[in-house]
Amino acid sequence: MSSASTGAGGGSIGLPGDPPGGRRALGIWGLGVGVYFVAIIFRTSLGVAGIDAAERFHINASALSTFSILQLLVYAGMQIPVGLLVDRLGTKKVLALGVVLFTVGQFGFAFSHSYAMALASRALLGSGDAMTFISVLRLGSRWFPARRGPMIAQVAALFGMAGNLVSTMLLARLLHSAGWERTFAGSALAGVAVLALMLVFLKDHPEGYEPAPHPHLGKGFVRRQIALAWREPGTRLGMWVHFTTQFPAMVFLLLWGMPFLVESQGLSRGTAGELLTLIVLSNMTVGLVYGQVIGRHHGARLPLALGTVAATATLWAVTVFWPAGPAPMWLLVVLCVVLGACGPASMIGFDFARPANPPERQGTASGIVNMGGFIASMTTLLAVGILLDATGNSYRAAFASVFVLEALGLSQILRLRARAHRREKERVLASRVETVHVPA
Template sequence: MNSFAHSRMAWVVWGIGVFAYAVAVMHRGALGVAGLEAAAHFGTTAGVVSTFVVLQLAVYAVAQVPVGAMLDRFGSRAVITTGSLITGVAQVLLAVVDDLPLAYVARVLLGIGDACIFNSVLRLLPRWFTPRAVPVLSQVTGMAGAVGQIAAVGLVLPLIQHLGWTQGLLVATISSALAASMALLGIRNAPPGQESSTVADSWREMPRQVAGVLKHPATQLGFWIHFTCGFTYNTFVFMWGMPYLVISQGLTQPLAGVLFTLLSVAGMVAGPIIGTLTARHPLRRSTLALLVVGALVVTWTAVLLWPGRAPLALLVLLVLVIAVGGPGTGIGFDFPRTSLPHTRLGAANGVVIAGSFTGSTVLILLMGVFLDLISGGRSSYTADELRLAWTLQAPFFIVGVAGILTTRNALRRRMADDGVIVPTWREVADRIRRYRS
């Protein structure tokens, strides 16, 4: 297929996958925007509700590698269909129960179902589209997550507020049944006439194959980029962003909702830009990721050190930079794509996806425990307590940057063995000067 001369079927297959992913993110993010309503429904505190999110994200992260292995074996169609059905069942269960143990079961199921979708859509892209189009389309796929997050704010939250917890969630769950039906009927793992994109490893061989994927420096670099660019985004969106904006920064809930919408829209704008830069400058992909991380560190430092409430303009800047961190995670997927066979991309991308979700799971949990400790078990937190909780990000950034630099060096040594040398910035500058002279 020539660049962007892709068949209509390619766009249909991808579009269905994107819709399924948006639906999964909508359900994933529902508790992040309806945390107060969830606390009221279950008669508990926001700190306990945060454990719902932690459990879901932990399951999502842990499930990535086994789901990726299943994806390599059975293909995207089967995994997306199954994942959408599991997600729907999870939300139905969450809607009809009112005790915490069953609510935790629902979040475990949601984490498993959610883990099946995004990786499956990414795995379709190299089969249906040209290599140059894949980085951009990967970012556009990620933008569907922003659409899903907007739907969580603009659809699920109003449904819960107007129809009540049970009826609101049940109505929203119809979308999962639709996504599963569309995936089953419309998705194909590879274009007609092309060889199967799945592998027939025996169950005994799968651990060895997955271990090989885990050991590859491209997979490891992708993991650390995803971790460092994305843990703050997930923590902000799924749990502690809304309480921070409302309680610590004194914004009204509608205004905080506007900032959440801005975050989603900004991520949609930034995604194709980062995807284009990734495709045009493949030897500088990790540098682009480090620039995103640097912007996150600088902006969070400014907001957290600001005496009292930060100006609205600075909060808008923070939201915009966090939004760029979302697409920044997508840079991580490009390293396995260009270094590993496509039949192993399910497992490799699963490892990468686990990056930010591992980080955010731990951070959300730490923030919840920390807040409960310093608040003495109160059901609400003060502005200073939330500000202190967000400073717990610092060691995550340090570990993440160290991981990026270490694994980048390992990958570049392997690339050098294959004859691909990444020039230093001094060499690039000398080349530019010679060209201009």
């Protein structure tokens, strides 16, 4: 049984056995969020260094996109294995391994002089990064009451975007003042610091709230975990919500936003960096709003997700296909504000999967959901790079690929929404009956 069930139109229902939260929970969870914050700095550092990377390694647009594609391929491919590891080993062990991997990857990228070594370093970084967010979600569910789930997830994502802010504001400046090696190696020291802190202070769960042991950890455990999580319509709906909402902003921030704004829109690097920063600030603001709204009204989940998709597609189309040369600054500003809502909207995917799965399957379900947006991002990053090379750097043709994936994701959301809603209502009724009729 899930640790919390949610009504179609109301808030979460806390069940007996919910962890109490409190200051200690906030401190432990905050440490996990700090690890995720550092991982996001490392993940997005290439986004402000794309032009420099092309010059350093003497590569074209397709080869440049391969950096992010490989990193996201590793990330997406590891989501289900990581979810299984978190369910089986707990948060601390998985998170510690993740920190080691992404720190070594960032150090390796700092001292890479060949394209192959740089690719290997980003793959290693992606492996470690893949272990962070699911671990942080699991940590929040173990230390806070279930009714706090939507807000806890949104705030975790908010701090992740703060890591993106460090990349766009600090690393971008350091890159041109301190140079490539000092910037990337210096940032890697943050990984060493958070590893030391978490090894000393991080705890998987409060005392007295140990998770129930898995009844079957032998042969077939992995297959059963994945099959049971996938069977839930809420898990699949969550994956497609994540798929459809996250990737436009991810593609823009992770790699192609800076080249588009500089090369296609004729902006300076400084102005382009400010617009990327605006996306991050918008993300942080919208995340708090979405978390509050969903925490109070779970019926708002799908309207918020679909509204974000519609607004993103509209602004993307108007900007990319602006008829008279570069788009005006006001339109670029509005586009970046709307792109800031993509991250918070993608978090709604976890709010569909969370009540659909019991506590011992939360990591696996979260891994399936998290795959969605990163598969979409990886596909679009590749498509943009190939189309830029094929069309002579036509961003109109390259950025039009976004609409194909949005249409695919939207069709799946509309197909699954009724089924997931019915299943969630069944779980709510079952949990209420089980809570009221306690055996003597």
